[in-house]
Amino acid sequence: MTETHPAVTAFLQTVHPYDNLPPDELARVARSFSRREYLPGALIYAFGEPLGGLFLIKSGGVEITDRNGALVSLLSARNSFGERGLLRDGLAATTARASEPSVVLMLPADDFRRLIDSSDAFARFFNRSRAGEPRAADFALMKVSDILARAPLACAPDASVAVAARLMRDAAVSSLGVTQDGLAHGQLLGIVTQRDLSNKVLAEDRDPATPVAEVMTQNPVSLTQNALGGDVLALMLERRIGHLPITDEGHFIGMITQTDLTRFQAVSSAMLVHEVAGARDAAQMAQVTARIPQLLAQLVGGNHRHEVITRRITDIADAVTRRLLALAEEAFGPPPVPYLWLACGSQGRQEQSGVSDQDNCMILDDSVTPEDMPYFQNLAAFVSDGLNECGYVFCPGEMMATTPRWCQPAQVWRDYFRHWIARPDGEAQMLASVMFDLRPIGGAASLFAEIQAETLEMAAKNSIFVAHMISNSLKHTPPLGLIRGFATIRSGEHRNHIDMKMNGVVPVTDLARIYALQGRLSPANTRARLQGAEEAGVISVTGARDLIEAYDLIASMRLESQAVLVKSGRRPDNYLAPSDLSDFERSHLRDAFVVVRTMQSAAGHGKGAIG
Missing domain, CATH: 3.10.580.10 (CBS-domain)
Structure with missing residues (x-):
């Protein structure tokens, strides 16, 4: 059945990106749409089926579920669906059913692809990848x-x-x-x-x-x-x-x-690292790290990719840590035995943003004696206090080298990992999640290399441990609501916001850690883990690419939100109000969260890929 062309044209004029089409093209596209009516519960298409085209809801609602039947989204009027399958291999990546009496318009696949090729607005709207965007940071x-x-x-x-x-x-x-x-x-x-x-x-x-x-x-x-x-x-x-x-x-x-122009040219991660390297105390370094929010805003404004921004910001934290270690050795003398300072958390993954606390530990050479321990306790306190003064606040969970449990000989660390893998209770899962993101910062790196290789081998072979880690990774879920697209915080200071860290970035970080365990992959960085998982065959090519694109969008929007706060004179945080986004941004953020939830569902059912 065909909808009257004027009615479809009038409707499309209210839907982005059709509202950007010239009148003649809009009329032609309107004539290409066919109309379909569905009763509640009626199947529109099933996972894996060939898609005839792009679907656009005119009225009613559509329920989208993943390959395992888990609900990922409830769409309403003006929402599109089916584009991901069309852009990939022409097969449905999800299942769609009407949730109420619905009228759905369908644009044939050939017409959809022609619009993608001929219209910049369509290409931008339906292609989530930002790989093609210019990334020039030229001030001019x-x-x-x-x-x-x-x-x-x-x-x-x-x-x-x-x-x-x-x-x-x-x-x-x-x-x-x-x-x-x-x-x-x-x-x-x-x-x-x-x-x-x-x-x-x-x-x-x-x-x-x-x-x-x-x-x-x-x-x-x-x-x-x-x-x-x-x-x-x-x-x-x-x-x-x-x-x-x-x-x-x-x-x-x-x-x-003019001072701003000079500062803009001077504020770079390399310059800040250089200044940190020459600092004589933590107070001087704190003056340098106080400029990190400005660097964040500058890098975001320069259209740098999120992984570049967080890497450069993390480089400064690494430099501060190494400088504090050097100052500690100047103050307390050379270490009695070799040691290694490691970072975990966002610093370990090289993913620091404008909001970071400190997570660290020390591995000591097995020749360490009880008489040597006061030296390392003093060193840990010196560095941790200095990091706190520089804005890397003390970890609320005391996951720091100042805690005796996290300043131990290499053999004790081996025992830790063996115990966590053999008996993956709740605490073991939590600690393993943190400690599998370790990255050496200063000292004898060889103290960690063998431990890491042994641990990855043990973890990958223990299916019970991996299953527990998968279960633990599903505790943080994307903030998808069934009615308005997002499940926002209901009360308190951040009411009507979503937490772009705990419900945005962390679910992907947790998935990437699981893939790294399954593939015995050594990188701690989330994006590197996803790419490594694809190359190792832990997840499918399409699953990896979908998840990487989703992660890129979520992480980028988090940094963009922080940059807005910095430029308005406020402290950056991880909370974003969906109401502050355009329809375009909300639509793609929702799509990214759907991909993450689908991949979580696949992991929970023992499958590593979408499609």
Whole structure:
């Protein structure tokens, strides 16, 4: 049965990405759709069946289940489904049934693929991979909105120059916007700088009560947030100005200064690592690590891939740890026996973001004696305290080298892993999950190499241990709701948000760890583990690629959310409000969570792949 073309056209005009099509193309596409009606419970397609086309819900609801029958999503009007199978091999990757009386439109597969090839909007919407996106970090090509590093700071025109000076001093800035109401985002009237206060107030012996309006630069030249870094450079050089306000329809939204430009060029992970290497104490290193949020925002704004960003941020933590170890040895003398400092958690996986605590331990040479232990206890306290001062706060679970249990000879560590694998109770599963992410940071790396190889061999051969670890990995699930797409936090400070760490990144991290155990893979990094699992045949090529794409999207959106917080002057965290996302972003984030849940279901049923 064919829906009337005008009705389909009118409906498609309300659905992205069809709303981006030219009128003639939209009308042609509308004529290609066929209409299907389903009663509750009716099968639309089953897993593994050839797909005739892309499905679009006009009214009603559709229930999507994975190959094992587990519910992964409940879709409603304007949601599409079936695209993943079409883009892969033409076979259904899930099963779809009507959950209520429904009208579903179907676009033939050939028409769908033609649109993917001919329309950028379609390609962007239906292809979750970001591999083809430009990743240039050239300042001149960046948008001003990605360069702004702090929230706007303003005062009213009748504020005194003394008040303005105190505002600049307290915020450690060299200029203020002057707005009609004195508030950030108000209508911009002018700007006042430290040079204005020096040249027009102090040099002329004016009264500190002088209104800012008398010394400010009125109606200053400005740019919008859609301008490029090259525009900023050109305007500053042409006008010989050191402060450039950024406006949105005349409203003050931020300031870019020559200092910002210098800092932007200087703030790189390599530069921060260099400064850490020359620090004489933890206090100096803390001044360096305080710039990590700015580095995060800069790297996100430069369109670097998430794994590049987290690697560069982790490099700084590694450098801080190694410098603290060197300072500890200077303070306490050379170690009595060889030792190895290791990181676990996000540092161990090289996946640190703007929010990180410390997780670490020490392996000591088996020749260590009880008389040697005070040295290592002092060293552990020195390094752990220094990390805490640098912003890597103490682990709430005391998973640190300062805990005697986690500062032991190599043979004790071998016994730990043997016990956890032989008797995988709840604590063993938790500890194994942490300790299988170990990565050497400083000291004798050979102390870990043999332990790691032996442990992976034992773990892979023990099917009971692997089964328990799989069960443990399924405790964190993607935040998929049945009605609105996401299951958000219901109360408290983060009400109506989703936790992009515990319910986004962690479920993939847990799956990747299982694949690493099954494949005896040595990398600790999640993405490297997924790629290794594909190469080793632990999971199928399609399963691995789907999960990698899903992980890339989830991890990237987490970092983008943190960068937004940094640029607004707030501390980065892991919470994201779906309501802040566009329909496009919500749709793809939901699809990514569906992939993760499907892979969890496959792991729980003893299968490693989708399709």
